[in-house]
Amino acid sequence: MLLSIDWIFIIEKCILIAVIIGISLVVAMYETWAERKVAAIMQDRRGPNRAGVFGILQPMADGLKLFMKEEIIPNLSNRFLFVLGPGLAMLTAMMTSAVVPWSSHLDIKGRMVSLQVADINIGILYIFGVVSMGVYGIMIGGWASNNKFSLLAAVRGASQIISYELAMGLSFIALLMLTGTLSLRTIVEQQQDHLYNFIYQPLGFFIFLICAFAECNRTPFDLSEAENELNFGYHQEYSSMKLGFYLFAEYVNMFISSAVMATLFFGGYDIPFVNDISFGQQHGQNVLAILQGLSLFVKVGVFIFFFMWVRWTIPRFRYDQLMRLGWKILIPLALINMLATGFIILLRNNGWHL
Amino acid sequence: MSATQVLFWFLSVLAIFSAIMMVASKNPIHSVLWLIIVFFAISGHYVLLNAQFLAIVNLIVYAGAIMVLFLFVIMLMNLNADTEPQKNKWLKMAGVIAGGALLLVFVAALKNADLKNQLVQTNSGEIGLINNLGLSLFHDYVVPFEVSSVLFLSAMVGAVVIAKKND
Numbered sequence: 001m002l003l004s005i006d007w008i009f010i011i012e013k014c015i016l017i018a019v020i021i022g023i024s025l026v027v028a029m030y031e032t033w034a035e036r037k038v039a040a041i042m043q044d045r046r047g048p049n050r051a052g053v054f055g056i057l058q059p060m061a062d063g064l065k066l067f068m069k070e071e072i073i074p075n076l077s078n079r080f081l082f083v084l085g086p087g088l089a090m091l092t093a094m095m096t097s098a099v100v101p102w103s104s105h106l107d108i109k110g111r112m113v114s115l116q117v118a119d120i121n122i123g124i125l126y127i128f129g130v131v132s133m134g135v136y137g138i139m140i141g142g143w144a145s146n147n148k149f150s151l152l153a154a155v156r157g158a159s160q161i162i163s164y165e166l167a168m169g170l171s172f173i174a175l176l177m178l179t180g181t182l183s184l185r186t187i188v189e190q191q192q193d194h195l196y197n198f199i200y201q202p203l204g205f206f207i208f209l210i211c212a213f214a215e216c217n218r219t220p221f222d223l224s225e226a227e228n229e230l231n232f233g234y235h236q237e238y239s240s241m242k243l244g245f246y247l248f249a250e251y252v253n254m255f256i257s258s259a260v261m262a263t264l265f266f267g268g269y270d271i272p273f274v275n276d277i278s279f280g281q282q283h284g285q286n287v288l289a290i291l292q293g294l295s296l297f298v299k300v301g302v303f304i305f306f307f308m309w310v311r312w313t314i315p316r317f318r319y320d321q322l323m324r325l326g327w328k329i330l331i332p333l334a335l336i337n338m339l340a341t342g343f344i345i346l347l348r349n350n351g352w353h354l
Numbered sequence: 355m356s357a358t359q360v361l362f363w364f365l366s367v368l369a370i371f372s373a374i375m376m377v378a379s380k381n382p383i384h385s386v387l388w389l390i391i392v393f394f395a396i397s398g399h400y401v402l403l404n405a406q407f408l409a410i411v412n413l414i415v416y417a418g419a420i421m422v423l424f425l426f427v428i429m430l431m432n433l434n435a436d437t438e439p440q441k442n443k444w445l446k447m448a449g450v451i452a453g454g455a456l457l458l459v460f461v462a463a464l465k466n467a468d469l470k471n472q473l474v475q476t477n478s479g480e481i482g483l484i485n486n487l488g489l490s491l492f493h494d495y496v497v498p499f500e501v502s503s504v505l506f507l508s509a510m511v512g513a514v515v516i517a518k519k520n521d
Contacts, residue, residue, distance in 0.1 A: 081383075121483060125410045132418030136390075139422070143383065143429050151429060162422060182484060 008111075017117055020097050028251035029059040031304060038308040066244035074237050078144040085141025086238065086245035092134045093252040099123040100259050101185045103269045103293035104276075107285040115289060116185060123184040124172055127260060131168070131215055135161050137249065138224060142234035154234040156319065157224025161215055163326040168211035170334035171204040174341040175264060188268035192276055198265040203337045205265045207330055212257040214326070217250055219311040223319055258303035262296060269296040361402060369395035382428045386421060393417040405482025 033048065033055065040047025048055030073082055101116040120126060135158045142154020178200055179187050191197060198205050214221040225233035235246045262268060269292035270276060280288035317325065369392055376388035393416045400409035480486055491499055 081387075120406060121485075122406045122410050125407070125414070129410045129413045129418060132414050132422075135418070135422050139425055139429070140387075143425075155426060155430065158422060158426070162419070 012113055013117060016113075016115065017098075020102065020117065021094060024094065024097055024252055024255055027255045027300075028248055029063070031251040031254060032062065032248075033059050034304070035308050035311070038305065039312050042309075042312045063244070066241050069240040071240040071242070072237075074146060077146045077237065081140050081144035082237075083242070085137055085144055086235075086242045086249070087137075088140060089134070089137030089249040090245050090252070092130055092137060093249040093256065095130045095133075096127050096256045096260065099126050099184055100256070100263055101188055101268060102259075102296060103289045104280075105285070106289050115293065119183055119185050122182050123187075124176065124182045124264075128165075128169060128172065132162075132165055134215065134253075137246075138234050141238070141246070145234075145237035147237050149231045150234050150236045153224055153231060153236070157217065157234055160217075160221060160223060160322060160326075163323060164211045164214035164221075164330070167207055167326060167330035167334045168215065170331065170338055171201075171207040171211070174204045174334070174338045175201055177338070177341050177345055184263055184268070188263060188270060191267040192270045196265065196267045196270075201265065201337075201341070203333065204341075205261075207334050207337065208261065208265070210325075210330060212261060213307070213310065214322075216253045216257055216307075218254065218307055220314045220317050221322060222316060223322060254304060254307050255300065258300040258307070259296065261303055262299035266299050269293060271295045358402060361398070365395045365398040365402070369399070383425070386424050386428060389424075390417050390421050393421070400482070403482060404480070407484040407487055408482055 036058070037047045037055075039045075048058040051057035051061045073079060098117040099120060101114075101119070103115040105115060106113040138157045138161070139154050142150045142157075145151075175197060176182065178197065179190055181187060181190075187197070213219075217224050225235065235243055238246060271279070271292060272295070276288060276292065279291075372388045372391040372395060376385045376392060379385050379388060393412060397409040397412045397417075400406070400412060481490070
């Protein structure tokens with residue numbers, strides 16, 4: 001035959017990828033519902049409650065509405081790039097999920113099925129790379145619309161993402177100096193044996209959190225789509241499901257970045273206060289893997305709630321404030337954090353006990 | 355053909371085709387987008403050579419940062435096929451000759467290199483992994499590394515000075 005490869009391996013990975021993408025989409029769908037519910041609770045309203053019990057079918061109705069709407073492609077736009085933009089936004093949002101370890105591994109008839117698509121030894125850098133690709137969805141979409149306001153909003157959004165990427169990268173570095181590895185699975189395993197990285201890197205975590213808000217275009221950093229003061233943003237010319245893709249990519253991003261934060265700083269799939277290995281020996285590996293997956297999802301849920309909480313309590317920054325925060329506060333802080341971490345590691349390597 | 359070979363040919367064809375399209379397309383934005391595809395294809399080659407760190411750094415630095423700046427400039431100056439000035443014929447000829455001369459130099463330099471006996475280490479080479487790369491960078495090549503960091507620092511200072519000039 002043409003190819004000599006391990007077919008079971010390929011099938012296993014394909015199923016895993018399909019399941020993860022499915023879960024990401026469903027979670028993103030219900031994030032839109034949860035966002036409206038959270039907003040409603042904070043503003044003392046009821047929120048969506050017409051479609052199904054507690055409005056549980058509301059995301060379906062929203063999706064259907066977006067699909068049924070008329071699709072308008074501006075005459076003078078670049079048709080191919082105009083369609084490519086939202087696709088790229090969605091693609092880059094999804095790609096990060098490939099290196100996140102969702103749980104340890106299942107034991108299916110003696111075969112260890114790892115619940116991570118790819119345990120590459122550059123895991124964190126891969127995430128960083130994909131995040132830096134996220135700019136293209138915005139820029140291509142904004143430019144292809146052939147509208148000056150879209151273009152300005154695209155440039156605004158892209159420069160925001162680039163600025164906050166730097167601080168994010170620097171906060172990664174301090175974490176990497178502690179863990180000594182780039183593989184996300186190894187980072188989780190280290191946290192199972194020791195304290196969570198959050199204890200060692202609180203400042204790094206807060207910088208990462210703020211940058212994650214900025215990278216996801218969430219309030220208080222949603223200047224690329226500040227509809228009520230700065231025009232509608234880079235997706236002004238978009239309608240129907242292409243607009244839906246842009247909005248949806250934001251929610252997928254939120255889910256994935258929550259998963260990354262939980263993995264890097266809060267032990268990932270580790271179940272808190274439980275010795276996972278002995279629990280696995282008592283109840284079987286599969287039960288353990290499922291519980292670990294649930295544990296990760298609980299952590300992710302808390303982060304997603306935090307995203308929404310911030311959105312409905314903190315007003316939006318002005319653009320110059322945003323840039324000042326990024327360049328003059330976060331980057332120096334991240335640098336200091338990195339130097340302090342390096343200094344302490346150096347002391348410990350030379351026999352100091354801290 | 356093994357899976358690696360299939361990937362190799364796919365990536366090679368993609369890289370060369372995109373490079374030609376980058377030069378050939380009239381619209382500068384399309385050129386930039388083709389160039390991004392070239393970077394992706396080359397990163398794919400690095401992965402085939404088991405140099406994952408190089409692959410991802412190539413993407414982060416070139417596709418993620420430099421190309422975004424290119425796009426910024428081209429979009430804000432609103433360059434498109436209509437405004438792109440047609441170069442004069444002699445300039446094009448000179449470009450072809452210069453490019454051909456560069457190719458000649460490459461061929462001449464590589465002709466005598468001992469490449470035939472060294473097969474490419476696909477999927478087995480270890481030097482491209484971040485651990486080995488870091489060790490050789492900080493043990494064997496510390497001085498060149500430090501010197502290049504001074505170069506970067508001076509470039510940064512220069513950029514800040516240029517940006518501050520009009521204040």
